[in-house]
Amino acid sequence: MSVKIRKVGTSNVLTVPNDIKAKSKKYDVFSGRNGAIIYLPVGENPFTNADFLSRHQFNGDQTGFIQDGSISK
Numbered sequence: 001m002s003v004k005i006r007k008v009g010t011s012n013v014l015t016v017p018n019d020i021k022a023k024s025k026k027y028d029v030f031s032g033r034n035g036a037i038i039y040l041p042v043g044e045n046p047f048t049n050a051d052f053l054s055r056h057q058f059n060g061d062q063t064g065f066i067q068d069g070s071i072s073k
Contacts, residue, residue, distance in 0.1 A: 027040060
């Protein structure tokens with residue numbers, strides 16, 4: 001399936017075909033290799049989420065971390 005870029009005001013627009021179901025209302029857009037245009041759904045940044053941070057905050061327990069080439073116990 002191919003789509004054409006069209007001009008709307010000062011922007012270029014790519015239409016999303018009906019058979020592609022959008023899972024998000026907002027997307028980040030990137031320019032990829034060989035002229036690819038990549039759209040990725042905008043997700044929540046876990047590092048600005050207080051609940052996530054409280055559940056994943058480092059508590060000082062070094063168990064399981066590699067130290068001096070060996071795994072600590």
